[in-house]
Amino acid sequence: MFRFAKRLGFQGNKDFKIELIRDMGVSFHISPDGMEEDSVEGITNTIFEKEINNLQETLSNINYDEIKNAVQAIKGARRVIFFAVSSSLPVAFDFFWKFTFAGFSCFYNSDIYTQRIISSQCTKNDTAIGISFSGSSLETVNCLKTAKQNGAKTICVTTFIESPVTEYSDIKLFTAPVRSIFQKVDLPSKISQTAILDVLYLLVVLQNRERATRYISMSEKELLRYRK
Numbered sequence: 001m002f003r004f005a006k007r008l009g010f011q012g013n014k015d016f017k018i019e020l021i022r023d024m025g026v027s028f029h030i031s032p033d034g035m036e037e038d039s040v041e042g043i044t045n046t047i048f049e050k051e052i053n054n055l056q057e058t059l060s061n062i063n064y065d066e067i068k069n070a071v072q073a074i075k076g077a078r079r080v081i082f083f084a085v086s087s088s089l090p091v092a093f094d095f096f097w098k099f100t101f102a103g104f105s106c107f108y109n110s111d112i113y114t115q116r117i118i119s120s121q122c123t124k125n126d127t128a129i130g131i132s133f134s135g136s137s138l139e140t141v142n143c144l145k146t147a148k149q150n151g152a153k154t155i156c157v158t159t160f161i162e163s164p165v166t167e168y169s170d171i172k173l174f175t176a177p178v179r180s181i182f183q184k185v186d187l188p189s190k191i192s193q194t195a196i197l198d199v200l201y202l203l204v205v206l207q208n209r210e211r212a213t214r215y216i217s218m219s220e221k222e223l224l225r226y227r228k
Helices: 002-007 013-026 040-060 064-075 086-101 112-120 138-149 164-168 187-207 209-224
Strands: 079-083 126-131 153-158 171-174
Touching: 040 187, 064 153, 064 171, 064 187, 079 086, 079 112, 079 138, 086 126, 086 187, 086 209, 112 138, 126 138, 138 153, 138 164, 153 164, 153 187, 187 209
Parallel strands: 079 126, 126 153, 153 171
Antiparallel strands: none
């Protein structure tokens, strides 16, 4: 296997596996099956059906012990740190905003070099969350690896069970992949990632109800100052 990978131009088996996962998970496009380009109704129904199916399949495979572990890790953290790149950045920012709004100390930055610096400054008092559809985004994998080496509790939200990001994750949360040979931007899995993180957010807030309610109220009052 090693010689085969070298013959294809890879440094070794690990590099070959990463690229294979990336091709399987990312190098597809939205399936056009059953869609007409000018059919608003057909496309709308197809997208909703795919996303509902993905949510249902993700729910059916949820590991509730991992959910509980993730909630405890976030609750006990000095900081909640989000690592993500590319299409996972909006998902990370959404939850950085929600947790910050509720009074939690969080970090998010779209610049990968800033993420690398923060990962090197992590401690055992931090919880780092890596979000990656493929689980093989090298920047996210490396940031989570560094954070773990520095003692942080690490959580991944990904689709592929044996992807590289899981190697450096204490807690692993998975979404169901869309089973289409044409998949490129996995929109349904992004919806499921959001649903999983919504669950974590709500559970954490409910277990810190008084504190979170106070901070949410303060945040809302501050925002109202800038509305007409």
